[in-house]
Amino acid sequence: xxxxxxxxxxxxxxxxxxxxxxxxxxxxxxxxxxxxxxxxxxxxxxxxxxxxxxxxxxxxxxxxxxxxxxxxxxxxxxxxxxxxxxxxxxxxxxxxxxxxxxxxxxxxxxxxxxxxxxxxxxxxxx
Amino acid sequence: xxxxxxxxxxxxxxxxxxxxxxxxxxxxxxxxxxxxxxxxxxxxxxxxxxxxxxxxxxxxxxxxxxxxxxxxxxxxxxxxxxxxxxxxxxxxxxxxxxxxxxxxxxxxxxxxxxxxxxxxxxxxxxxxxxxxxxxxxxxxxxxxxxxxxxxxxxxxxxxxxxxxxxxxxxxxxxxxxxxxxxxxxxxxxxxxxxxxxxxxxxxxxxxxxxxxxxxxxxxxxxxxxxxxxxxxxxxxxxxxxxxxxxxxxxxxxxxxxxxxxxxxxxxxxxxxxxxxxxxxxxxxxxxxxxxxxxxxxxxxxxxxxxxxxxxxxxxxxxxxxxxxxxxxxxxxxxxxxxxxxxxxxxxxxxxxxxxxxxxxxxxxxxxxxxxxxxxxxxxxxxxxxxxxxxxxxxxxxxxxxxxxxxxxxxxxxxxxxxxxxxxxxxxxxxxxxxxxxxxxxxxxxxxxxxxxxxxxxxxxxxxxxxxxxxxxxxxxxxxxxxxxxxxxxxxxxxxxxxxxxxxxxxxxxxxxxxxxxxxxxxxxxxxxxxxxxxxxxxxxxxxxxxxxxxxxxxxxxxxxxxxxxxxxxxxxxxxxxxxxxxxxxxxxxxxxxxxxxxxxxxxxxxxxxxxxxxxxxxxxxxxxxxxxxxxxxxxxxxxxxxxxxxxxxxxxxxxxxxxxxxxxxxxxxxxxxxxxxxxxxxxxxxxxxxxxxxxxxxxxxxxxxxxxxxxx
Numbered sequence: 001x002x003x004x005x006x007x008x009x010x011x012x013x014x015x016x017x018x019x020x021x022x023x024x025x026x027x028x029x030x031x032x033x034x035x036x037x038x039x040x041x042x043x044x045x046x047x048x049x050x051x052x053x054x055x056x057x058x059x060x061x062x063x064x065x066x067x068x069x070x071x072x073x074x075x076x077x078x079x080x081x082x083x084x085x086x087x088x089x090x091x092x093x094x095x096x097x098x099x100x101x102x103x104x105x106x107x108x109x110x111x112x113x114x115x116x117x118x119x120x121x122x123x124x125x126x
Numbered sequence: 127x128x129x130x131x132x133x134x135x136x137x138x139x140x141x142x143x144x145x146x147x148x149x150x151x152x153x154x155x156x157x158x159x160x161x162x163x164x165x166x167x168x169x170x171x172x173x174x175x176x177x178x179x180x181x182x183x184x185x186x187x188x189x190x191x192x193x194x195x196x197x198x199x200x201x202x203x204x205x206x207x208x209x210x211x212x213x214x215x216x217x218x219x220x221x222x223x224x225x226x227x228x229x230x231x232x233x234x235x236x237x238x239x240x241x242x243x244x245x246x247x248x249x250x251x252x253x254x255x256x257x258x259x260x261x262x263x264x265x266x267x268x269x270x271x272x273x274x275x276x277x278x279x280x281x282x283x284x285x286x287x288x289x290x291x292x293x294x295x296x297x298x299x300x301x302x303x304x305x306x307x308x309x310x311x312x313x314x315x316x317x318x319x320x321x322x323x324x325x326x327x328x329x330x331x332x333x334x335x336x337x338x339x340x341x342x343x344x345x346x347x348x349x350x351x352x353x354x355x356x357x358x359x360x361x362x363x364x365x366x367x368x369x370x371x372x373x374x375x376x377x378x379x380x381x382x383x384x385x386x387x388x389x390x391x392x393x394x395x396x397x398x399x400x401x402x403x404x405x406x407x408x409x410x411x412x413x414x415x416x417x418x419x420x421x422x423x424x425x426x427x428x429x430x431x432x433x434x435x436x437x438x439x440x441x442x443x444x445x446x447x448x449x450x451x452x453x454x455x456x457x458x459x460x461x462x463x464x465x466x467x468x469x470x471x472x473x474x475x476x477x478x479x480x481x482x483x484x485x486x487x488x489x490x491x492x493x494x495x496x497x498x499x500x501x502x503x504x505x506x507x508x509x510x511x512x513x514x515x516x517x518x519x520x521x522x523x524x525x526x527x528x529x530x531x532x533x534x535x536x537x538x539x540x541x542x543x544x545x546x547x548x549x550x551x552x553x554x555x556x557x558x559x560x561x562x563x564x565x566x567x568x569x570x571x572x573x574x575x576x577x578x579x580x581x582x583x584x585x586x587x588x589x590x591x592x593x594x595x596x597x598x599x600x601x602x603x604x605x606x607x608x609x610x611x612x613x614x615x616x617x618x619x620x621x622x623x624x625x626x627x628x629x630x631x632x633x634x635x636x637x638x639x640x641x642x643x644x645x646x647x648x649x650x651x652x653x654x655x656x657x658x659x660x661x662x663x664x665x666x667x668x669x670x671x672x673x674x675x676x677x678x679x680x681x682x683x684x685x686x687x688x689x690x691x692x693x694x695x696x697x698x699x700x701x702x703x704x705x706x707x708x709x710x711x712x713x714x715x716x717x718x719x720x721x722x723x724x725x726x727x728x729x730x731x732x733x734x735x736x737x738x739x740x741x742x743x744x745x746x747x748x749x750x751x752x753x754x755x756x757x758x759x760x761x762x763x764x765x766x767x768x769x770x771x772x773x774x775x776x777x778x779x780x781x782x783x784x785x786x787x788x789x790x791x792x793x794x795x796x797x798x799x800x801x802x803x804x805x806x807x808x809x810x811x812x813x814x815x816x817x818x819x820x821x822x823x824x825x826x827x828x829x830x831x832x833x834x835x836x837x838x
Binding site: 029040045049055074093 | 199200203207769772773774776777778779780781783784785787788804806807808809810811813814815816817818820821823824825827828829
């Protein structure tokens with residue numbers, strides 16, 4: 001049967017269905033992640049992280065056709081993944097800057113010259 | 127009374143302070159939509175305590191003004207990211223235009239640059255068709271027609287690129303006035319801030335200054351340093367001073383070699399600005415790097431096709447039984463004289479289709495062997511004939527060198543047989559910013575000792591003896607043996623002859639031998655071969671100087687700023703001919719005005735391109751791409767460049783957006799506090815990292831385990 005035209009059509013139908021299994025498309029997912037990270041949409045990024053984890057779980061029992069489809073999508077999304085990687089990189093740099101700033105400002109508040117330079121009599125509580 | 131007044135005063139001051147604070151809040155709200163406005167918070171100062179009946183009471187607070195909530199470090203980071211984003215944005219816009227030029231236009235019947243790939247296929251296909259019926263006039267006409275389309279599209283692409291380069295040049299030139307306007311404004315603001323708020327935040331004045339800095343960052347790459355009294359010093363990223371507190375330095379521009387260069391204090395800093403960032407950096411990178419690179423690729427393609435097709439057509443016989451000659455060539459394309467400009471000048475010069483030399487040399491006009499050879503050019507690399515080596519010849523011409531003093535740079539050249547030669551360029555200070563140069567290439571001669579008791583050195587045609595020659599000869603004397611050292615040689619000294627009268631180096635050797643009492647040793651020059659016979663031993667090296675063209679010496683003139691002003695064009699046609707080993711003449715051209723600002727010397731093809739390809743230092747194209755592969759690679763490379771710049775631009779723009787969000791949370795009028803904003807940044811980064819890590823696992827798994835299957 002499999003060698004008959006009808007059998008071929010049936011097999012093709014099943015494999016095409018499997019090929020459509022990967023949702024959402026990897027490229028769209030990566031582009032969405034880059035955009036969300038650019039505008040610091042933490043909620044959306046957390047949703048995407050969950051989607052990726054679900055996708056990873058689904059991959060374990062995936063068929064060869066599904067894996068091949070995913071491999072094709074990965075190659076198609078290579079440029080967008082590179083972009084996402086760069087956006088992640090600059091975000092880490094920005095986060096480092098902001099953390100250092102926070103530490104600096106916290107230090108100023110605690111040990112700043114304004115506080116330490118004042119004399120006791122200026123406090124008005126004596 | 128004093129006590130009551132004091133108490134009232136205390137209450138009243140508290141109320142005034144509240145009112146002042148309300149005013150500050152009102153000011154914030156009113157400016158909520160003002161770009162660059164920084165939130166102000168009221169400054170509260172505790173008053174001196176009041177002493178009532180010996181007891182000290184707190185005296186409340188006074189609102190002493192307001193302080194803007196800003197962070198200069200964050201602003202500076204934002205400015206830096208903005209200048210990177212602006213540079214990549216300007217460069218990306220230019221590259222997208224270039225890429226669009228080479229994108230096939232399937233919807234248009236008119237030919238354009240994007241069709242060059244199919245033009246190449248059509249041209250070589252028409253030659254293949256001619257193979258089948260080499261005398262067919264329609265097929266011959268088709269060859270000229272497809273050649274014309276190909277040439278037209280290539281030259282039109284070159285014209286478009288040159289036009290775009292001019293447009294970018296104008297964009298870049300326009301930045302000058304904007305930069306000067308902003309630096310002047312910042313200097314004025316500095317002056318106001320330093321006089322009114324030397325020790326505190328200057329509120330709106332600092333807002334204005336920050337806005338100007340932000341705009342300046344989008345134009346050029348800058349560094350900023352806070353100085354005393356709230357002043358500010360700004361330099362370009364390469365260190366040129368733009369603003370020093372209340373003074374600004376104006377940038378100027380001028381035309382150098384057809385494009386706009388930029389100056390600070392007379393120094394040309396165009397190349398530094400190109401790598402410095404801001405939109406000017408993007409314009410200059412596109413103008414001086416990206417477009418010249420694309421033009422060069424197009425020139426190589428046009429040069430390769432034109433020279434190869436012409437050469438092949440001249441190697442055959444046309445329909446009238448005529449073959450091309452050097453004086454009456456049968457060229458299909460306009461024959462280029464150099465790679466540079468080949469694309470813009472590419473055209474079809476042949477009008478008579480009968481002149482297509484389909485037949486082989488000496489074959490009848492019905493023969494098709496040369497048509498086959500021309501069609502086969504589609505499968506061969508067309509870029510073998512122009513191996514070129516570029517040498518870096520950076521040399522510091524120190525102005526403190528005394529008049530008449532000299533400095534020498536060196537480079538290694540390879541002749542057509544693959545033998546290396548160390549060439550030297552000697553610069554002599556002739557005063558008034560003028561340096562003479564002289565290029566020499568000593569040719570070390572290999573001694574021939576194949577004949578007993580005889581050593582000979584073959585000089586090439588026109589070669590002279592180099593002063594570094596240190597030949598020694600040992601021979602018999604009446605009392606035993608003696609050795610003579612090489613006689614002094616003056617530059618350009620001829621080998622000479624044994625005479626009579628003896629001349630040149632032969633005469634000098636003969637005289638030295640005689641003076642030392644050495645007998646039985648004869649020195650002769652026969653057809654450029656210096657022969658020393660009868661010596662018991664010889665040592666040292668005989669070095670020759672090849673004959674050189676007049677261009678091997680000349681004068682370089684610089685302006686007061688050290689910029690080369692003369693010669694006005696590149697020096698080409700420097701030739702070292704008559705090498706001792708029989709190698710073909712070495713041809714050099716000196717690119718004094720390279721696009722990247724670095725002068726270089728190029729060694730162009732020696733006489734034998736076949737042997738040249740195997741030489742070290744030559745850009746070998748032995749297995750180079752076919753014309754269609756070359757074009758395809760060129761388009762792919764362009765696409766990869768655009769993609770890379772697009773990635774950088776996306777990342778840098780994202781970074782600006784993120785920093786702007788943080789800055790807004792910190793300094794603008796909104797309800798989010800700093801901690802919340804930082805938390806969002808951290809959450810976003812962590813979630814994105816999770817996405818990236820999981821994606822990495824998924825993709826690695828898919829690419830390693832996934833197999834491409836075909837549905838049968």
